[in-house]
Structures are given as structure tokens and as C-alpha cells.
Amino acid sequence: MDRRLHQFLAVAEMGNLSQAAEALGVSQPTISVNIRKLEEEHQVALFERSSRGVVLTDYGAVLFDHVRTMARLADSARAEIQALRSNKEHGLRIGCGFAWWPFPLRQVVAGFRADNPDLSVLVDVSNSLDGLRKLLAGDITMFIGTEVNNLKSNLGIRFAPLFSAPHAFFAREDHPLAGRPCARRDVEDFEKLDVVPIEPSHLGIVLPGGSSGGALTPNTRRATLSSNSMTVCLDLLHASDATLGYPRSLEDFFAAHGIFPLDVREGDFPELIGIYHLDIASHAARLDDLQSRIADVLSTSE
DSSP states (O other): OOHHHHHHHHHHHHSOHHHHHHHHTSOHHHHHHHHHHHHHHHTSOOEEEETTEEEEOHHHHHHHHHHHHHHHHHHHHHHHHHHHHTTOOOOEEEEEOGGGIIIIIHHHHHHHHHHOTTSOEEEEEOOHHHHHHHHHHTSOSEEEEEOOTTBOTTSOEEEEEEEEEEEEEEEETTOTTTTSOBOHHHHTTSOBEESSOOOGGGTTTBOTTOOSSOTTOSOOSOOSEEOSOHHHHHHHHHTSSOBEEEEGGGHHHHHTTTEEEOOBTTOOEEEEEEEEEESOGGGHHHHHHHHHHHHHHHHHHO
16 A cells, blocks of 8 residues: 555554654654645645644545555455465355345355355345445455446456346335336336435445446436435335335335335336456455356256
């Protein structure tokens, strides 16, 4: 990592230039000069002086978040290299969207554990954009979810398609459109509930004006309700006239919570589901294994 960013991270974590300089074994003027260069590069102030030292500005907090991710990536790379040198294999560290744990990932994890009883397994459930941030940070090595529109091309993330999944519009049982055929344009007259809200921290992943979902994500109006928690989403659906575009595979789950698909005349809309992974050679074998396992699960379900 660039030494200026390394020094910036130390100052941000310690809140004191002198302590950071001592910890890094450099002079305080050197750190001050490099921090100033960073501020000139970004044309913003990164720190404010306080009675106890320095504190991050709002701009500095943004840079700190990304630099910390870069540091974690570097640590992850070192750990993987050491694991390869010592001929050790990492366990399974995978993320998925809420819809894809029941099928197919639950069966895949069960098969992996049966074949690799001594390896650890970590499963992280989150929305697509949060999952991709965790992928970039090295917290997981792969993520199963819906294809994301307008993903930045310089991230080193690859998308391997798996299958196309039908999505429907879901709403509470007594929604104004429930119980009768309706058109997609009728659905768009109501609020959209978004389970993948685009937050400021996601702007480094998607292009400006991008969508967090696939090309056919329902309701072109800007979402007025959003949450990354399914529990909260269920409450919001019951408390509003909002609709939620979601995989039909979870129809039974929603029905158990009083949420049902609307009868849209145009029918369901497909979304492409696949595996996101970093373009790293050491992940190739695990990707091949995971794709093979998922293909087996899909074939046995047909």
C-alpha cells in the first residue's frame, strides 16, 4: 500500500501525529508533508485539530473507510500466500443474498462439509452491494447473488452466471392491487421497497446513476422505502402500500408472513443469478468446485 496512505491510516487510528510517527519509525514532519499531499490530491481537508490531537473530517472518514479496506485486502493476500507456501487450504468463505441460502447454498454447504470435515465454513448473508464490498475487503472469497447493473469494471470482480430466476411483485394481503389482475404500470404507481439500497459507501462499486439490481428490476420510480434487513422489509410491507420485487422461490416464506405475489398480467420477470469472485488465480479451484456443486444441486432439483 502507498506509504502516504499507510501513514494516513496510522494517524487516523491513533488520532495523534507524534504517536503515529513514533509507531512507524518516521519523523513527524514527514507524516505532515504526506498528509498535506493527500489533501492537495483530493482537494479537501482530511483532519481537524482537537485538544487531544487530530480527528477525521467527513472527507477523511470516507478515505479512511477505503484505506482500511485496502489494508485488509493486503493482509488477506499475505495470509493466502502464506497458506499456499505451507500447503494449507482455506475453508469455505462465501456470501449470498437472503433468497439463495435456502436454495441452492444450503445444500452446497452441506455437501462441502461432508467432503471436507476438517475445513472451516463461513456463510455471510447480505444484499448484493454489501456482499461485493465484503468480497473486495477479503472477508469472503465469493458471493452468490443477482447480477448488478453498472458495476465498475476496474474492481477486478468477475461474474459467473448460474441460472435465471423468476421474480414477482410481492405485497401485503390487503394491498389495493391484491386479489385481481393488474398491469406492471399499475404496480409502478405504488412505492417500491428496495432491499438493496445504494448507500454512499457503495458509490465506489457502481457507476453514478446505476441500479443495484438487474436490468428488469421492477418499478422505475426511485424507492422511497429501503432496508437491508428482511425483518424490517416485512414490517414495511405490512405498514405501507409498497411492493417488493423478489425471487418467486421465496413465495412460501413470504406467505408465512402474510405477504403474497401480485397477479401481474405481464407475468414474472427474470433476473440472472451468479457467483461474484475476484480475478485471483488462487481462487480458481474453489470457484470450479463451487460451480460444480451448485450445478449438481440444480440438476437434482429439476
